Amino acid sequence: MPTFIMLSTLGPDGAATLRENPERLKQVNAEVESMGVHVREQFATLGPYDFCNILEAPDETTIAKVALVLGARGTLKTLTLTAIPVDEFIASMRKT
Secondary structure (H helix, E strand, O other): OOEEEEEEEEOHHHHHHHHHOOOHHHHHHHHHHHOOOEEEEEEEOOOOOOEEEEEEOOOHHHHHHHHHHHHHOOOEEEEEEEEOOHHHHHHHHHOO
16 A cells, blocks of 8 residues: 655644543544554654654545545644655666
């Protein structure tokens, strides 16, 4: 399955929710998994983004749906990137 990196920034309501209920992160991961996306890794980060999630999804449409559903709650904003394994990238460059 293709790999995606989803960076997220919490809004005030999202930060308040996590402060009161940190386990909410695991609940959201379960919701994401129920939409057909596998949460491979998740990191809390410092800087402009609060979390970095490494996700696997069947396609771009599925990951776009997850980003929209999560963003529609108004508790966070996301930036989603396609991640290409370096070996695959190198192989594709050799074909040209």
